[in-house]
Amino acid sequence: MPDDYKRYLRDFGWVAFDSFEFWGLGDDLPHRSLDTVAMTLQERRLGGLPDDMVGFYNDGAGNIECFDTRVSATDQPYGVFCFFHENRRLYRDADSFTDYVMERLDAMSGGSRLNHS
Numbered sequence: 001m002p003d004d005y006k007r008y009l010r011d012f013g014w015v016a017f018d019s020f021e022f023w024g025l026g027d028d029l030p031h032r033s034l035d036t037v038a039m040t041l042q043e044r045r046l047g048g049l050p051d052d053m054v055g056f057y058n059d060g061a062g063n064i065e066c067f068d069t070r071v072s073a074t075d076q077p078y079g080v081f082c083f084f085h086e087n088r089r090l091y092r093d094a095d096s097f098t099d100y101v102m103e104r105l106d107a108m109s110g111g112s113r114l115n116h117s
Contacts, residue, residue: 001054002067002078005097009036018108022101023056033058040066048088053081056097062086065093065100 008015014024014034023036032038036056043049043064057065062085067078080094094100 001069002097005056005067005078008097017105019060020057020104023058043083047083047085049083050090053083053090055083066090067097 008022009025012024013026014029015022016030016034021034023034023039025036029035036054039058040049040053040055043055043058044051044053047062047064049055049064049066052068052070053064053066054069055064055066059065059082064083064085066081066083068081068090078096079092080097080100081090082093083090094103
């Protein structure tokens with residue numbers, strides 16, 4: 001699991017801003033659909049998310065933002081991938097969880113760093 005995502009879990013547990021609800025952990029989750037473990041397992045079982053991916057966000061259209069857990073064995077930095085449910089393919093979305101969040105915040109404030117939704 002990426003270090004910046006571990007810090008997010010430790011410091012915040014879960015986050016919701018604007019239309020974004022990032023999955024997380026903790027006793028104060030407002031509903032089960034924000035539990036990263038439960039939702040990752042559900043998406044693997046029902047949505048075809050590969051077993052080596054851990055999700056942290058559903059875009060509302062069935063696509064899942066996730067991390068590839070195999071990457072740490074190769075010493076490559078974790079990236080963020082979007083799992084498109086329609087074709088069950090993965091597309092790299094950002095170099096890190098921090099970059100992914102910053103791109104969304106920038107897009108919300110009128111910036112142009114967001115590559116796609």
